[in-house]
Amino acid sequence: MDLKARAAAHPDHWSKANAIRALALDAVAAANSGHSGMPIGMADAATVLFEKHMNFDPSAPNWPDRDRFVLSAGHGSMLLYALLHLTGYKDMTLEQIKNFRQWGAITAGHPEYGHATGIETTTGPLGQGISNAVGFAMAEEIQRAHYGKKVVDHYTYVIAGDGCLMEGVSQEAITLAGRHQLSKLVVLWDNNNITIDGPVSLSDRTDQVGRFVSAGWDVIEIDGHDPREIDAALTQAKKNQKPTMIACKTHIALGHAAQDTSKGHGALTNDEQNAAAKAAWGWTTGPFEVPDAVLEGWRAIGARGKSTREAWEARFDTLPRGKRETFNRAYALDVPKKLSATIKAFKKQMSEGAPKLATRASSEKVLEVINPIMPETVGGSADLTGSNNTKTSDLGVFDTDNRGGRYVYWGIREHGMAAAMNGMALHGGLRPYGGTFMCFTDYARPAMRLAALMKIPTVFVMTHDSIGLGEDGPTHQPVEHLAISRATPNTYVFRPADTIETAEAWELALSSKSTPSVLSLTRQGLPTVRTEHKTKNMVAQGGYVLADAIGKRQAILMATGSEVSLAMQARDILHAEGIGTRVVSMPCWELFEEQDEALRKRVLPGGPVRVAIEAGIRMGWDRWLFGERGKREKSGFIGMHDFGASAPADVLFKELGITAEATAQKVRDLVAGNWKPDTRI
Numbered sequence: 001m002d003l004k005a006r007a008a009a010h011p012d013h014w015s016k017a018n019a020i021r022a023l024a025l026d027a028v029a030a031a032n033s034g035h036s037g038m039p040i041g042m043a044d045a046a047t048v049l050f051e052k053h054m055n056f057d058p059s060a061p062n063w064p065d066r067d068r069f070v071l072s073a074g075h076g077s078m079l080l081y082a083l084l085h086l087t088g089y090k091d092m093t094l095e096q097i098k099n100f101r102q103w104g105a106i107t108a109g110h111p112e113y114g115h116a117t118g119i120e121t122t123t124g125p126l127g128q129g130i131s132n133a134v135g136f137a138m139a140e141e142i143q144r145a146h147y148g149k150k151v152v153d154h155y156t157y158v159i160a161g162d163g164c165l166m167e168g169v170s171q172e173a174i175t176l177a178g179r180h181q182l183s184k185l186v187v188l189w190d191n192n193n194i195t196i197d198g199p200v201s202l203s204d205r206t207d208q209v210g211r212f213v214s215a216g217w218d219v220i221e222i223d224g225h226d227p228r229e230i231d232a233a234l235t236q237a238k239k240n241q242k243p244t245m246i247a248c249k250t251h252i253a254l255g256h257a258a259q260d261t262s263k264g265h266g267a268l269t270n271d272e273q274n275a276a277a278k279a280a281w282g283w284t285t286g287p288f289e290v291p292d293a294v295l296e297g298w299r300a301i302g303a304r305g306k307s308t309r310e311a312w313e314a315r316f317d318t319l320p321r322g323k324r325e326t327f328n329r330a331y332a333l334d335v336p337k338k339l340s341a342t343i344k345a346f347k348k349q350m351s352e353g354a355p356k357l358a359t360r361a362s363s364e365k366v367l368e369v370i371n372p373i374m375p376e377t378v379g380g381s382a383d384l385t386g387s388n389n390t391k392t393s394d395l396g397v398f399d400t401d402n403r404g405g406r407y408v409y410w411g412i413r414e415h416g417m418a419a420a421m422n423g424m425a426l427h428g429g430l431r432p433y434g435g436t437f438m439c440f441t442d443y444a445r446p447a448m449r450l451a452a453l454m455k456i457p458t459v460f461v462m463t464h465d466s467i468g469l470g471e472d473g474p475t476h477q478p479v480e481h482l483a484i485s486r487a488t489p490n491t492y493v494f495r496p497a498d499t500i501e502t503a504e505a506w507e508l509a510l511s512s513k514s515t516p517s518v519l520s521l522t523r524q525g526l527p528t529v530r531t532e533h534k535t536k537n538m539v540a541q542g543g544y545v546l547a548d549a550i551g552k553r554q555a556i557l558m559a560t561g562s563e564v565s566l567a568m569q570a571r572d573i574l575h576a577e578g579i580g581t582r583v584v585s586m587p588c589w590e591l592f593e594e595q596d597e598a599l600r601k602r603v604l605p606g607g608p609v610r611v612a613i614e615a616g617i618r619m620g621w622d623r624w625l626f627g628e629r630g631k632r633e634k635s636g637f638i639g640m641h642d643f644g645a646s647a648p649a650d651v652l653f654k655e656l657g658i659t660a661e662a663t664a665q666k667v668r669d670l671v672a673g674n675w676k677p678d679t680r681i
């Protein structure tokens with residue numbers, strides 16, 4: 001069908017979709033950068049979705065029961081910005097559209113969560129959005145089970161392109177959604193056969209329809225420019241018992257000289273061609289000008305959600321007070337009042353009992369007391385439940401017949417798990433945590449980075465955190481992963497030394513509102529080092545004096561996690577020789593960095609020699625060794641310089657030189673002035 005016939009068949013729809021197309025074309029041309037073709041191609045589907053199906057209210061963008069819209073093909077960000085502007089989100093002014101991709105504008109290159117209202121997630125890295133959306137849909141199911149259909153009953157809609165479907169993470173997401181029959185998840189696939197390098201066939205011959213069907217989805221194939229077909233497909237999708245993929249056959253850069261070519265993917269900046277495209281659409285106004293009648297039509301779409309939202313509020317008010325309070329508290333990311341007292345009581349009990357436990361087991365013990373008082377937690381593991389110790393007795397398992405279950409068997413899908421957990425956190429009302437082995441941080445990392453960037457408090461439980469895992473060998477032994485996590489801005493990396501520090505770390509991770517946490521936990525048993533009960537959360541300080549020097553302070557040992565008890569043993573050895581030695585536990589560098597100078601100076605005064613002990617690479621430690629009043633010639637590092645090996649843990653620590661005796665020897669050498677440069681990583 002040619003464009004004139006399309007316009008004639010549905011004039012009202014056509015002009016609304018044209019408004020999206022024209023704004024996208026103008027904004028990208030003005031910025032001389034961006035992606036014109038996708039918004040132009042998917043404008044029809046987006047128009048029908050927002051006009052006829054989405055429940056949303058621009059005057060209350062965070063209304064909890066709104067439908068969620070995830071632009072997984074985030075490079076087409078102008079599609080979303082145009083929709084937000086046209087439907088009347090206050091902050092998405094025409095000025096912002098005109099300043100697309102400019103410094104200070106909320107219209108960033110990819111739609112960033114937190115920049116503008118109405119953006120549910122940021123999906124620059126392809127495949128993330130569709131994977132986040134699985135978490136959104138799970139969150140909706142869990143919350144509906146907890147609070148009832150009266151107050152939780154919404155859909156998650158996604159626009160995904162060929163790129164999203166090609167990325168491996170999408171396979172994890174799609175199979176999860178299929179397994180769990182997430183029937184309120186609807187993916188609109190922008191089936192335009194074009195990516196940057198050329199036609200999809202250059203690099204793929206997947207039967208996408210067959211792929212989704214085999215994963216347990218319903219698939220509807222339509223002409224993605226026909227509003228009736230789009231509407232009918234969405235209507236059907238909402239009734240389906242399975243998640244639905246709507247394959248929208250579209251033309252990238254519809255009506256433009258670049259239509260159906262990879263040129264159409266990027267920035268269309270040729271004035272003549274752009275003018276010709278507008279003429280082909282029948283769009284006659286100047287740049288950034290939306291005719292009043294069209295804008296009014298769009299604003300009416302934006303206004304229609306208000307009454308639905310108000311009706312929801314009235315229903316919400318009929319919930320029992322306790323339920324309302326828990327719902328609102330969880331959405332506000334506030335912790336229950338009981339949390340602090342619960343953690344204190346637990347710590348007291350543990351410092352008295354002084355158990356020898358792996359911190360992964362400590363973590364389970366902590367979760368056993370937290371999960372019953374925080375109904376918003378959702379735990380899980382990527383097929384390592386027994387190893388990660390993430391499941392507690394009261395959670396129940398999330399499944400098709402138990403939507404209220406708070407434990408997810410994610411399967412062997414670290415990447416998908418991490419992305420879906422982010423989706424749950426972004427949905428609101430839940431606090432997801434999930435586990436895998438620490439070395440598989442690599443597999444979860446893209447989503448971990450986005451959690452940090454989006455400022456959401458997802459908790460990544462990473463067990464088997466060093467050579468201390470032993471016989472599984474170097475493929476499983478993380479060496480560089482602490483450094484990688486610490487290198488990520490806005491991420492708390494907790495490496496607790498015992499059960500007490502583990503409890504404190506969990507309290508902080510679950511109190512965080514805008515920073516994700518990595519909990520780095522051991523496989524091997526560790527003694528309790530915090531045997532004296534302190535009500536204060538010491539991990540909150542990031543680094544603190546665990547045991548001070550006896551006599552003249554000549555050395556400071558800094559350590560984290562399993563190496564804190566080694567430091568304590570080294571201190572005993574050194575004290576027996578009259579070398580006064582302080583042990584500083586540093587479970588969270590980022591929190592220590594936040595302390596004021598005076599406190600950091602009290603913990604790490606200048607003068608004594610300093611040795612850091614950590615069964616990971618040195619990267620990052622130099623800051624604490626010879627920054628912060630330290631001196632290079634008075635510092636040393638005991639840790640890893642290469643990958644590990646397969647052997648029992650105690651043999652590995654001995655063979656690789658991470659021992660109390662090696663630490664004591666390093667201190668003796670430094671105290672005697674025998675410093676040797678160490679250029680290894």
Ligand SMILES: Cc1ncc(C[n+]2csc(CCOP(=O)(O)OP(=O)(O)O)c2C)c(N)n1
Binds near residue numbers: 038
């Ligand atoms: C993980 C990741 N890899 C690469 C890119 C760069 N990139 C942005 S869009 C794109 C092509 C996407 O093709 P498609 O989804 O078909 O979008 P369309 O051409 O239809 O706009 C690529 C490779 C990215 N954003 N994320």
